[in-house]
Amino acid sequence: MNDKTQKIGKNLLWLTDLHLDRANEKAKEEFFGMLSAIRYDGVVITGDIANSHQLCYHLRALAEACAPRPVWFVLGNHDFFGGAFAEVDALADAVCLEHSNLHHLGHGEIVPIGEKTALVGTRGWADGRAGWSRRTWVINPDQVAIKDFEHLDRNAYFNKLEELGKGSAGYLRKVLPRALGRFQHVLVATHVPPHTCAVKYDDRQCGQGHLPHFSNFSAGGAILGIARRFPKRRITVLSGHTHCAAECEIEAGLKIRVDSARPGRLTIQDVIKVN
Numbered sequence: 001m002n003d004k005t006q007k008i009g010k011n012l013l014w015l016t017d018l019h020l021d022r023a024n025e026k027a028k029e030e031f032f033g034m035l036s037a038i039r040y041d042g043v044v045i046t047g048d049i050a051n052s053h054q055l056c057y058h059l060r061a062l063a064e065a066c067a068p069r070p071v072w073f074v075l076g077n078h079d080f081f082g083g084a085f086a087e088v089d090a091l092a093d094a095v096c097l098e099h100s101n102l103h104h105l106g107h108g109e110i111v112p113i114g115e116k117t118a119l120v121g122t123r124g125w126a127d128g129r130a131g132w133s134r135r136t137w138v139i140n141p142d143q144v145a146i147k148d149f150e151h152l153d154r155n156a157y158f159n160k161l162e163e164l165g166k167g168s169a170g171y172l173r174k175v176l177p178r179a180l181g182r183f184q185h186v187l188v189a190t191h192v193p194p195h196t197c198a199v200k201y202d203d204r205q206c207g208q209g210h211l212p213h214f215s216n217f218s219a220g221g222a223i224l225g226i227a228r229r230f231p232k233r234r235i236t237v238l239s240g241h242t243h244c245a246a247e248c249e250i251e252a253g254l255k256i257r258v259d260s261a262r263p264g265r266l267t268i269q270d271v272i273k274v275n
Contacts, residue, residue, distance in 0.1 A: 002129045006177030010114050012187075013043045014269040016240030019057040019078065021050040024264070032065035032201045041270065042069050044119060047076025047191030048261075056095050063099035072103045072111060074123040075237030076191035076241060077142050084147035105189055113187070117274035118179045121189035122172060124216045126241070127165020128158045130196050131211025140213045144202065165218035171221045177229065185234040185274070193239040193246075194220035198256045200244035214242055215237035227254040 013035075020028060035043075043066050050058040055075075064070055073092075080088050089104075096102045096162065103109070106123030112118050128134065134155075143149045143157055153159060179186045193199050194216045199206040206214050227250070229236050232239040237256040259269040 010274055011040045012272040012274060013040045014046070014115060014117075014238055014259070014272055015043060016046040016238070016259055016269055017048040017076070017243055017263075018045070018058075018266060019048055019050065019263035020061075020266070021054045022263040025265055027264065027266055028061070032061055035062070035065040040069065040156045042113070043071045044121070044187070044189050044238065044272075045073035046121075046124065046189050046205075047073065047074050048078040048240060049073065049075070051078060051081040052088045052091075055079050055088065056091050059092065059095045059102060060099065063095075063102040067099070067101050070101045070103060072105050072119060072121065072189065073084045073208070074105050074121045074189050076123065077125070079087070079147050080142075080148075081145040084253050108173065108175060110182070112183070114274040116184040117187065118183040118185075119187045119189060120172075120179050122168045122175075122219075124168040124190035124194065124219050124239075125161060125164035126193045127218045128161035128212045129165065129213040129214050129217035130199075131206075131208035133212050134158045136212045138209045138213060142213075161212075162218070165216050168216060169218040169222035172219060173226065176223070176226050176235070180226070180230040180233045180235070183233075185236070186274045187272070187274075188223065188235060188237045190216070190219065190237065192216040192219075192240055192241045193256060193258050194223055194237060195248065195250055195256050196220075197248040197250070198227055198239070198246040198258045200242055200246050200258075202243050206242070224250060224254065227251070 092104045092177045199214045234253045239258045246258045
């Protein structure tokens, strides 16, 4: 695994669920112009940048608007719409080779943001284990929009969701303890909220039927277990996916934040100040 040692300053823009493929050209021009003009030291994006057919175009636009400041991102489920996991991940990695300030999180990196704060990230996935789990009646559009799911029956589909969720949990078990061993505060960027207390649907606490598709239960368990091993450290999870703002403190030192988003309305979720 690689440790990134470049410090990117003390003011980190947080963006999530931009859905740039749904925004009109005027909105995008204004948004990219703002990213070029305002002062900050780096950007973290927690998924759903565009669909697979337009992802590379919009990643390039983000890299150019923010340059020379670094842009760290994870992909969300909508970024894979119309494509498959391996091919979209490969496309995102290829664009990063074109732009030195663009970084696809999830390759083992621990990114120092300040003297006491680091960033790690993994795309995660809604793993089908929360709420009513496989008993839910809710149909997820991902099943027909992402090639890896297209031909799976219901049982195989939920098996794949669980595999994806456990994969992200395993990744965090490898990387997050190493980060906490070196830094007092670690930001975890991931697309799907890993704890159900921060999951809302239509601006209400998410019901049991939707929770299997709106929470990464596997990653939540992994993060909580790691936090308890490092009681004197802090973890802040930054997520998107639900388009509904929520924040909760799981226990002392472990906080999860999910921010609101509306497709086509391009906004900065927050400026995170770190030390």
